[in-house]
Amino acid sequence: MQKENGDADRPADPGLFPSGEARMSSHDPGKCSVDFPVSVVLPAGGTGERTGLQTPKQFCTFLNRPLISYTIQAFERVSWIQSIVVVVAKESTELMTDIVQRFQHKRIRVVQGGSTRHRSIFNGVRALGEGGDGAPRVKPKVVIIHDAVRPFVEEDFLYKIATAAKEHGAAGAIRPLVSTVIATTAEGYLDHSLERARYRASEMPQGFTYDVICRAYERCSESDFEFGTECLHLALQYCGTNAKLIEGPPTLWKVTYKRDLAAAESIIKETLSRSACAITGGSAQAAVLADALQKTMGALDVELDVIPDMMGDNARYLLKGWNFIQVSVSRRCLSEVRATVSALEAANRALLYPVVVVWVHLNGSDGPSLGGGTATAEPAAIMDLASAAKLRNILLYGVQLHRSEEADHWERSVLRMAEITSVLIRERSPALVGQLLQA
Amino acid sequence: MQKENGDADRPADPGLFPSGEARMSSHDPGKCSVDFPVSVVLPAGGTGERTGLQTPKQFCTFLNRPLISYTIQAFERVSWIQSIVVVVAKESTELMTDIVQRFQHKRIRVVQGGSTRHRSIFNGVRALGEGGDGAPRVKPKVVIIHDAVRPFVEEDFLYKIATAAKEHGAAGAIRPLVSTVIATTAEGYLDHSLERARYRASEMPQGFTYDVICRAYERCSESDFEFGTECLHLALQYCGTNAKLIEGPPTLWKVTYKRDLAAAESIIKETLSRSACAITGGSAQAAVLADALQKTMGALDVELDVIPDMMGDNARYLLKGWNFIQVSVSRRCLSEVRATVSALEAANRALLYPVVVVWVHLNGSDGPSLGGGTATAEPAAIMDLASAAKLRNILLYGVQLHRSEEADHWERSVLRMAEITSVLIRERSPALVGQLLQA
Incomplete structure (x- = not known):
């Protein structure tokens, strides 16, 4: 492979230094301190159909560790995040609990998911407002929602999302479109192509004030729960909140196919x-x-x-x-x-x-x-x-x-x-x- | 890494057997024979800014061979493709010629590109109609246009594109959208999100009858040449040809970032x-x-x-x-x-x-x-x-x-x-x- 120039798709520091350890980054943590409570919901109930793997992709391992543990680590090392709720399918609860113990993750709760992505996220958000026994706990001001299969998110971007969410009620990562988006006719012909510059891909993480995300889920329809996937859309439709959109780095990419696991492994290996x-x-x-x-x-x-x-x-x-x-x-x-x-x-x-x-x-x-x-x-x-x-x-x-x-x-x-x-x-x-x- | 189930993103046979050699595939080549002349244009003039590499990504090497050679091989092994024109930037002409010689590629011509993607493709299409010395040669019925950085395209999909292009004048690969597409306000807020099911990502390869692609380029404006990227759009606008859209496999993915080179290498290594x-x-x-x-x-x-x-x-x-x-x-x-x-x-x-x-x-x-x-x-x-x-x-x-x-x-x-x-x-x-x- 050629000598690199800029490494546009690699994190400067892909979560290699859990908080509490010496960090080699020259980054000033003072700049990123957040003075309001922030918690995280990680929906991890996916079945991984697209990877072509029997194991759901968040549980696929490389270098002896499942992908989801790398993602958890990316949040764990951020000192101003108070808790992380991982939402998993019922059949994965034990596996997930084992992972948390084996890799000694802190500030984590494992919560059981619902039948769709939105139901799972709502379960996670609700868990943030309850103690372990269902009793109320201190609610976060901002909830960050992220995918379990995007392990390379970095602290400075989380900071941007959290502060924008507090200010505007909602905030989300966007990226330029990689392909032209086209509309098709019912018969499978080109109808028209969209002007690429006017549109963006909506990515993760996204942030919401606790009130906005709760209200959106309380008000949305069964059809939204069943077929929807975009939280920003619910915040707009049910709370009138136009999310602030923030251009994210290429490191936000999502592990989707088996080849992406090889890519993630290569990034970690190179960094090590x-x-x-x-x-x-x-x-x-x-x-x-x-x-x-x-x-x-x-x-x-x-x-x-x-x-x-x-x-x-x-x-x-x-x-x-x-x-x-x-x-x-x-x-x-x-x-x-x-x-x-x-x-x-x-x-x-x-x-x-x-x-x-x-x-x-x-x-x-x-x-x-x-x-x-x-x-x-x-x-x-x-x-x-x-x-x-x-x-x-x-x-x-x-x-x-x-x-x-x-x-x-x-x-x-x-x-x-x-x-x-x-x-x-x-x-x-x-x-x-x-x-x-x-x- | 886990045991695989389906390998959705890997080619069954990623070009491992150049034509003329014994092939282990159980695939029946008779089913795919094409009785009209088909040629290929591979624009390879990109600068690879997004990879974060000094070398343009089509020239990055893994397993001792540049990416573009893998892509050429994917076409070379298809017996019914009569010629392949690779369009490169002026400064890469010698490098490209060396690659063709070193890996003994056949049926290839190296052509110099223009200042934009459309100008380069048009140069490639024109070269198909000319002999080496500018004299006319037998024009292909169908021209397939593909990216130099999508090395895993397979014969059966090329067959679908070529035959659909002949029938409908134009045809293109599409894939489901991987992210929600959103429109932003001028101030950077969410305006609305598109209904994901109604849209598709336009990918490569695309196919055109020689007449349609020539006419589209002869009629299109300077602005199209300068700022456009989508050939299907030109065929629609200038020839009234609604391209037939064909859902492609995940193997059509594009090497964009450095991590994608690691992914491509892992696919080849696994297959070997x-x-x-x-x-x-x-x-x-x-x-x-x-x-x-x-x-x-x-x-x-x-x-x-x-x-x-x-x-x-x-x-x-x-x-x-x-x-x-x-x-x-x-x-x-x-x-x-x-x-x-x-x-x-x-x-x-x-x-x-x-x-x-x-x-x-x-x-x-x-x-x-x-x-x-x-x-x-x-x-x-x-x-x-x-x-x-x-x-x-x-x-x-x-x-x-x-x-x-x-x-x-x-x-x-x-x-x-x-x-x-x-x-x-x-x-x-x-x-x-x-x-x-x-x-």
């Missing part, structure tokens, strides 16, 4: 692969190798920080990194690899994304792949360690290279080491853990 | 990975191992055919397979791996897609990874062979497993062998060629 942290164990030789790796991986678009260990100030890498490269020269350091894996486990680092650990080892001299008495013991040891780590969502691989006095040969080895390491980080392939690859 | 061919070299022991592999890979959705060699009738695998597994037990067979690679090279098999060759080897006894005197020579030999093969778009990997008397251990090894082999086939990672992986 932008940087890595090389740990030298304080060895000067390892630091030289790490510097060579840094330069070569930089050319492959992976930014590498080189640190001696994760002590003191460097402990922050443990909380922000998704990729760790343990570098060793001559002296074996499987115990250090084991320590890195343990530290990641202790920090619960791989809860939301698989974390990659690559052990890069430079053998002391030209010669056999595996020198000395460790020849057969080492591959088995790294495989065992990797198999155990994989159960914790930590993916461990080994890359081995050999010192060469010949400059050309050495350069090729370093390049191959960087390429292999980059591809292990990018592809995060569980089937290849524990392999000791040759650079 | 559905089956593989295991070659046992006639060894009974290898056949037993291949049978175990067949069963385990079947559970991973890779259909495996086991053959002794590619002689006689089995030579057909050389012409239809994308994945080859050379199986050996105890006795090394690098020479057989080399022969398979050479046969693939001689057949020009990897011209359009990278072909995977996995050498699966079972060591004779529990013990060191690499027994006997070959311990260090073998990894180097396979790496050298793989490096050379990679230059020919053939990706060679090794997987090694060890015999075990312990049933549990053996089963785990076989499962890992199948998982590793499947993932090598699915991911087609150039960076990992030449590795000898341990199952």
Whole structure:
């Protein structure tokens, strides 16, 4: 794939940093603070017919996690959102509750949906006004409604929707039309085409004051509940509220087909692969190798920080990194690899994304792949360690290279080491853990 | 990712079998024969602003090939299409000519585009009526216009468009609207939403009789050339032709954003990975191992055919397979791996897609990874062979497993062998060629 220019369809930060953790974004959270209560309704009752999958698409998994968990995470990390109601079909309630527990989502309630999209959303809105036992609770000022299958919505856009909804009663995301819209005759011929510039596609999220969305649903007809899909239309028809329309970014796209799951996975993988942290164990030789790796991986678009260990100030890498490269020269350091894996486990680092650990080892001299008495013991040891780590969502691989006095040969080895390491980080392939690859 | 049910967005056969080669499709080509001349215009002058890529998206590559070559291939394999005109910006002419040569595309002419989409299409249509030197040639009865960035169009749909265009003068693909379409006020508020069921999205391909499309362009205004985008509209306005609209499959989607390139790549990779061919070299022991592999890979959705060699009738695998597994037990067979690679090279098999060759080897006894005197020579030999093969778009990997008397251990090894082999086939990672992986 070509080098990117602008990445128009990717989020700057696709929910990688749950609130409470250090965030690397330069974004000023003060600018986005909201001084009124905002809650979210996520209708997730769809059957996923269009994906061609047996599992409804919001429950399809990539990188070991269902799509809906990525969407929940996008809201969870926004500090000014007070609660999130996920509305699911009756048969998915248990699955959804398991997902919330397994990925430790907070501020979530799971509510049972109705027979249509509008009925489900109304159930979700009503739940916001009730306690768990049906008792009234503090109602939100604004309700944001979003699709469970649009995982890349960002805080700044949610802020725009929430504040516009408070001011105008309703607000919704729009996007330019991607195709010409045409009207057909009853016989299936072209009647006329619409002037593209005058129309927009209505997307999600949308925001409403609690009063507007409640009144709209209380007043609307059975036919609206049965056949309608557009909340903005109900607000206009039953409350006289003309929604404020806000042009959204391409990141608002909706996972509809199976190919979209591959696209979503590629976006997450790419975001996880932008940087890595090389740990030298304080060895000067390892630091030289790490510097060579840094330069070569930089050319492959992976930014590498080189640190001696994760002590003191460097402990922050443990909380922000998704990729760790343990570098060793001559002296074996499987115990250090084991320590890195343990530290990641202790920090619960791989809860939301698989974390990659690559052990890069430079053998002391030209010669056999595996020198000395460790020849057969080492591959088995790294495989065992990797198999155990994989159960914790930590993916461990080994890359081995050999010192060469010949400059050309050495350069090729370093390049191959960087390429292999980059591809292990990018592809995060569980089937290849524990392999000791040759650079 | 979940197990698929219907694969609604994937082509049954995404152009994997250029015409002239054996096709595995059960489709009856007789049903689709067209008895009038049909040609194609592919406007490919876009700048790809929306992808966020520096390279226009039709020239972005995946699996070593630019997107436009996949689209050309989709038309090239249709026997009743007489010629394809690709219209490109002046600065892309050389690049496009190189692509046509490199991938040995036939029946193609590269034509220079105009300053807008309509001007480019008109240039393409005019070129169909002229010889290379401007002399008149046999004009097509029907012209199909398609986007260079919709690579998954299939023959049966092209047939529908071509025959409807001949009958009605014009025909176009439509799809249901994915979002509600709304009209906005000048101040950016909701004015009204359209009734979704009454409208459709106009997609590609479209077909026109040569006379209708020529007349439409000859009569239309400068303003149409400058600002218009919809050919069906011109046919209606200037020729009074109401196009026949035909509901198209989801495979007609358009590569618009960078994420769509990942989606397209995933579709091609999945299609290439559905089956593989295991070659046992006639060894009974290898056949037993291949049978175990067949069963385990079947559970991973890779259909495996086991053959002794590619002689006689089995030579057909050389012409239809994308994945080859050379199986050996105890006795090394690098020479057989080399022969398979050479046969693939001689057949020009990897011209359009990278072909995977996995050498699966079972060591004779529990013990060191690499027994006997070959311990260090073998990894180097396979790496050298793989490096050379990679230059020919053939990706060679090794997987090694060890015999075990312990049933549990053996089963785990076989499962890992199948998982590793499947993932090598699915991911087609150039960076990992030449590795000898341990199952």
